[in-house]
Amino acid sequence: MKACASSWLRFPAFALPAARCALLTALLLAPPFKTTARFFLTRAQAPPTPAIKVVNLIPASLSGESNQDSEPFLAIQNENPQVMVASAFTPNPFSMTGNAPVYVSQDGGKSWALNAITPVRHMTCDITHAMATGENHPRGDLHAGTLACASGITLDESESNDVALSATMNVQSTRGNVDQPFVRALGVSSGDRIYVGVNDFNQANGHTATIDVSVDGGSTYRSIPIEMRNTAGQDGPSVRPAVANDGTVYAAFFGWRKFNGKTATSDVVVVRDDAAATGANPFQALKDPTDKVPGVLVVKRVAIPWSNAPALGQERIGSTLSIAVDPNHSGTVYVGWADKGSKGDIYTLHARRSTDRGVTWSKTDLPHTTIHNATNVALAVANNGAVGFLYQQLSLGRWVTHLVQSHDGFMTSQDFVLATVPADQPVGKFLPYLGDYDYLLSVGNEFRGVFCANNTPDFANFPQGVTYQRAADFSAKTLNDGAGNAVPISIDPFYFSVPAIP
Amino acid sequence: MKISAVFSSSLLGASLSLALCACTNAAAPQATNNSAALISQSSIVFSGTVSQLAATSFADVPKSPQTIVVRVDSIVKKPAAVSLKKGDSVTVEVKDASGFQEGTQATFYTDGWIFGSGVAVKELGHVLGPAAESAPATRAGQNTHGAQGEISDQELRDRMNKSDFVVVGRVTDVRKWNAPKAKSGAPSRVTEHDPDWQEAVVEVQSVLKGGKVKGNKVIVRFPSRNDVAWVNSPKFTKNQRGIFCLNRDQTTGSPTTGQGANVYTCLGHGDALPISEEARVRALLTNP
Numbered sequence: 186m187k188a189c190a191s192s193w194l195r196f197p198a199f200a201l202p203a204a205r206c207a208l209l210t211a212l213l214l215a216p217p218f219k220t221t222a223r224f225f226l227t228r229a230q231a232p233p234t235p236a237i238k239v240v241n242l243i244p245a246s247l248s249g250e251s252n253q254d255s256e257p258f259l260a261i262q263n264e265n266p267q268v269m270v271a272s273a274f275t276p277n278p279f280s281m282t283g284n285a286p287v288y289v290s291q292d293g294g295k296s297w298a299l300n301a302i303t304p305v306r307h308m309t310c311d312i313t314h315a316m317a318t319g320e321n322h323p324r325g326d327l328h329a330g331t332l333a334c335a336s337g338i339t340l341d342e343s344e345s346n347d348v349a350l351s352a353t354m355n356v357q358s359t360r361g362n363v364d365q366p367f368v369r370a371l372g373v374s375s376g377d378r379i380y381v382g383v384n385d386f387n388q389a390n391g392h393t394a395t396i397d398v399s400v401d402g403g404s405t406y407r408s409i410p411i412e413m414r415n416t417a418g419q420d421g422p423s424v425r426p427a428v429a430n431d432g433t434v435y436a437a438f439f440g441w442r443k444f445n446g447k448t449a450t451s452d453v454v455v456v457r458d459d460a461a462a463t464g465a466n467p468f469q470a471l472k473d474p475t476d477k478v479p480g481v482l483v484v485k486r487v488a489i490p491w492s493n494a495p496a497l498g499q500e501r502i503g504s505t506l507s508i509a510v511d512p513n514h515s516g517t518v519y520v521g522w523a524d525k526g527s528k529g530d531i532y533t534l535h536a537r538r539s540t541d542r543g544v545t546w547s548k549t550d551l552p553h554t555t556i557h558n559a560t561n562v563a564l565a566v567a568n569n570g571a572v573g574f575l576y577q578q579l580s581l582g583r584w585v586t587h588l589v590q591s592h593d594g595f596m597t598s599q600d601f602v603l604a605t606v607p608a609d610q611p612v613g614k615f616l617p618y619l620g621d622y623d624y625l626l627s628v629g630n631e632f633r634g635v636f637c638a639n640n641t642p643d644f645a646n647f648p649q650g651v652t653y654q655r656a657a658d659f660s661a662k663t664l665n666d667g668a669g670n671a672v673p674i675s676i677d678p679f680y681f682s683v684p685a686i687p
Numbered sequence: 688m689k690i691s692a693v694f695s696s697s698l699l700g701a702s703l704s705l706a707l708c709a710c711t712n713a714a715a716p717q718a719t720n721n722s723a724a725l726i727s728q729s730s731i732v733f734s735g736t737v738s739q740l741a742a743t744s745f746a747d748v749p750k751s752p753q754t755i756v757v758r759v760d761s762i763v764k765k766p767a768a769v770s771l772k773k774g775d776s777v778t779v780e781v782k783d784a785s786g787f788q789e790g791t792q793a794t795f796y797t798d799g800w801i802f803g804s805g806v807a808v809k810e811l812g813h814v815l816g817p818a819a820e821s822a823p824a825t826r827a828g829q830n831t832h833g834a835q836g837e838i839s840d841q842e843l844r845d846r847m848n849k850s851d852f853v854v855v856g857r858v859t860d861v862r863k864w865n866a867p868k869a870k871s872g873a874p875s876r877v878t879e880h881d882p883d884w885q886e887a888v889v890e891v892q893s894v895l896k897g898g899k900v901k902g903n904k905v906i907v908r909f910p911s912r913n914d915v916a917w918v919n920s921p922k923f924t925k926n927q928r929g930i931f932c933l934n935r936d937q938t939t940g941s942p943t944t945g946q947g948a949n950v951y952t953c954l955g956h957g958d959a960l961p962i963s964e965e966a967r968v969r970a971l972l973t974n975p
Binding site: 244245246247248249250251252255256274277278279280281282283289291292296297298299300301307308310332334335337338349350351364365384386418419422444491493501503504614615616617621654656666667668 | 877
């Protein structure tokens with residue numbers, strides 16, 4: 186909070202005044218509603234902070250929806266960054282048995298369309314994805330890890346060569362008994378390399394933290410356990426890979442050492458592979474000096490609260506983790522996680538950095554990165570080395586979504602509030618309320634990401650401005666279905682892009 | 688809600704059939720006979736006039752010789768989430784574009800495809816000719832159904848076909864169920880998708896599909912957790928009456944009770960229906 190407050194002062198031109206200006210301008214410029222049709226079809230856009238874009242992903246043709254579209258994710262086609270794919274817990278809008286959809290943008294995020302192409306029926310119960318560029322498909326290759334939960338939980342690892350077409354993604358690998366697939370990919374001249382972090386309950390001895398690796402575009406996968414120490418029967422759900430352009434692959438996971446049903450005593454562990462995980466014994470490049478076992482312990486034995494019921498506002502907590510590597514300097518890597526934090530906190534975020542390929546880590550949190558009562562940390566590093574730190578904080582009854590950037594390990598930083606919305610509305614329909622994660626990526630010197638929030642069309646809720654595709658009346662702060670019928674407030678996914686600080 | 692949907696489907700089907708019979712433009716008897724079935728299978732049905740061939744109505748849709756643009760004259764059926772009204776232009780990927788020219792009027796039976804600044808659909812069938820002005824189907828926006836959460840006749844029929852039993856019953860008890868410890872001694876898994884299983888004791892009042900139920904009582908396991916994985920799975924409460932589509936338990940890993948009796952699950956959307964749906968269920972089972 187201190188970091189946030191100081192940033193407001195340091196960057197006044199981009200913060201609250203912009204919101205006030207946007208609100209005033211919108212009110213002054215809004216034309217009187219002369220006809221019913223015009224009233225209901227009004228699409229609104231606040232004058233944005235220059236070059237910052239926040240877009241509600243729900244398309245105009247689905248203006249009548251009121252689903253809890255939580256847990257967003259984003260993939261960018263790096264060779265053709267106008268093409269992006271986003272996802273959320275958005276059901277198929279026309280069929281209980283049709284494919285679960287993804288959102289596709291072909292214009293750099295200005296507009297999004299829903300395309301039902303995943304191999305899962307109706308709605309996924311976990312989906313992440315990445316678009317590698319090794320196979321020269323300008324609107325592909327989308328590689329996805331999806332969980333289907335119709336009866337039991339099944340992981341599909343699948344791909345699409347063209348996300349704009351209607352063909353169902355091609356399932357390349359299927360198996361059960363795993364949790365939280367988290368996909369990263371790297372395109373190389375020989376094809377796509379895919380890394381899927383999973384908590385794999387099929388692994389022996391409770392060493393469940395696993396990376397599924399494919400070096401042939403998904404044709405074959407190899408499951409590689411990356412936990413080498415004793416566990417409390419398993420590791421935490423989040424297993425996060427990160428890939429640098431030179432083929433260095435890191436992965437972070439929660440090594441659960443004890444679990445009592447309410448709290449996991451956990452290490453935050455980072456492993457590394459220097460050859461794109463193509464060797465015989467991957468992910469063993471880092472060994473902790475204390476026990477010489479693969480996997481450096483960034484922090485040891487932290488207490489992580491576990492709650493499958495609302496604990497932080499209407500959100501559950503228990504496994505929040507992110508890792509990011511500088512794409513051009515693979516020796517610089519950041520890790521963020523959430524734990525119990527100090528007394529009186531519910532859930533506290535932390536970020537640490539290594540500048541020697543993960544061998545040693547900052548001994549304490551980077552300045553201004555200990556964030557109280559917050560979740561959904563997502564880290565990314567831009568081409569110019571700026572690091573982005575996305576998180577959502579419960580503050581004074583509101584969910585506040587921040588993107589903080591820094592060039593110097595957060596000694597100095599720039600903080601944009603992307604959204605500040607009521608935390609008690611709408612009432613959650615299921616968990617997770619906003620998501621067990623959000624996501625942040627970089628394209629050149631631009632950060633792009635997704636988060637979920639209450640979708641009340643109110644410029645005051647979006648200090649950097651916002652664009653709604655769906656029918657919304659920003660004067661009345663109401664949604665409608667495009668034909669004049671009121672639509673209740675719900676959770677929607679939002680896309681954003683923010684220039685990296687120079 | 689479901690009864691009104693059935694009623695509305697039937698009424699619309701009948702209205703359309705009458706309208707189609709009345710038109711001079713190739714309302715073939717076969718098409719007429721199929722219209723009710725097509726409505727049942729389709730998620731979006733509308734009447735409209737072709738405005739462009741080999742074109743699309745918005746940029747996100749891949750253009751092909753099979754895509755045509757149709758101006759909506761009236762809506763027969765659509766999900767509530769979908770924003771579609773008279774005057775909108777819809778992209779339709781038709782099966783055979785040679786049957787259309789600019790100005791062609793038809794009723795399109797379709798499934799959703801791409802939803803962006805406009806709507807794109809895929810044709811399941813069509814009947815040439817204008818919609819009848821008097822048909823309820825022509826009142827755009829008034830006859831929509833298929834809101835999120837409803838289960839269509841086709842989906843319900845498919846679901847029942849896959850069920851081991853379809854029963855009318857009453858829940859006499861609900862209790863927590865803990866999976867037995869694995870013989871290997873492996874600890875139970877901790878995941879955010881933990882279903883937190885419970886058991887419902889269902890007193891079977893009649894069997895609509897399947898054989899005789901021993902003792903007229905079945906044990907049904909269901910997830911009580913409000914996680915996204917189980918959000919569409921029915922949750923049972925004591926004294927609840929309804930129609931239940933049951934399958935032998937292949938999910939919990941322990942498919943029998945301690946006494947060796949089969950245990951069932953009821954996990955999918957639409958697997959537990961209110962008793963008011965009995966007539967619809969019986970009709971679908973009688974006319975599969």
